[in-house]
Amino acid sequence: MIDLRKQDHLGVTSSSKDGDIHNKDAFLFLGNCPAHRYEAIITDPPYEIGIAGKDWDCKKLRIDVLAYQFHRVLKPGGNVFVFCSDFQFGDWYRELSRYFTRLRKYAWCKPDSRGTNKGMFQESFELGLHVCSENAYFDMEDRYKNYVVAGKTSGNERMMPDPDEEWSTKKGEKTLHPTQKKLSVIETLVTALSKKGDTILDPFAGTGTLGVAAKNLGRKFEMVEYGFRNHIAAWDRILGEE
Ligand SMILES: C[S@@+](CC[C@H](N)C(=O)[O-])C[C@H]1O[C@@H](n2cnc3c(N)ncnc32)[C@H](O)[C@@H]1O
Structure with missing residues (x-):
């Protein structure tokens, strides 16, 4: 039997009633995507x-291309949120400000972070940026600060390598994905920036x-991920939540 998880399947789409995950390159996907498709x-x-x-x-990320494509595929009145590194923040801010009039920095504060603090303030938040145009949708049911305090992604929530899978037990690898975001943080963003029934692109x-x-x-949801094992892990996770 062919084990699909060990093959290169660039191009495969996994579909469900709630959304799709494409095993594709994000730039190719965006280049072929019709305009004004997503609410967020x-x-x-x-x-x-x-x-x-x-x-x-x-790899160098073409933030200029992504900013253009995000604006193109977004519906009028939609919202964009990107997480980014410190030195990318200025690029994202500058490129997205070409297309959006409202921009606000955001922080995911992690009180339990264990970075070094030798002679410097201990690194304990991740940066994000929310952009939209005038009259964009925003959830007015709640009051949102431009930070969220939530511990690191850990415990049962953290996806661990499957010991039965050869590809997921590389020496020294402790978690399946090094940058898995915390579900409660993403749920806060989804609630603030979209309505029930909206389609969100990642x-x-x-x-x-x-x-x-x-x-x-x-x-x-519509998601794109070019790593096949990530694609499969994401899909298993979505099905597991059913
Ligand atoms: C920072 S991680 C996202 C982690 C995610 N938020 C989570 O909670 O698991 C970025 C992902 O983008 C994928 N990626 C990088 N470049 C890509 C590209 N050009 N097209 C599609 N996926 C890409 C990587 O394989 C990686 O899994």
Whole structure:
């Protein structure tokens, strides 16, 4: 029997009533995507800092291209949220300000972070950026600060490698994905920036946290992830939440 998880399946789409995950390159996907398709884009692209030595996080990211495409595929009145590294923040801010009039920085504060504090303030939050145009949708049911306090992604929530899978037990690898976002953080963003029934795009899906949040909250999702094992892990996770 062919084990699909060990093959290269670029091009495969996994579909459900709640949304799809495409095993594709995000830039190709966006280039072929019709205009004005999504009510929101909530995404966590590579930080370009080589997290845990991962190749996908080292490459130069064409933030100018992504900003243009995000604006093009977003419906009028939609919202974009991107997580980013410190040195990318200025690029994202500048490029997105070409298309959106309202921009606000955002922080995911992690009180339990264990970074070094030798001679410097201890690193304990991740940066994000929310952008939209005048009259964009925003959930007025609640009051939202531009930060959320939530511990690191850990415990049962953290996806661990499957010991039965050869590909997921690389030496020294402790978690399935080094940058898995915390579900409660993504759920806060989904609630603030979209309505029930809206479709949210995440073109850099990783383990599919956006899809799980969207499904839990009655939104549809469309996700893109070019790593096949991430694609499969995200899909298993979405099905597991049913
Ligand atoms: C920061 S991680 C996203 C993690 C995700 N938020 C989660 O909670 O699991 C970025 C993901 O983008 C994927 N990626 C990087 N470049 C890509 C590209 N050009 N097209 C599609 N996926 C890409 C990587 O494989 C990685 O899984």
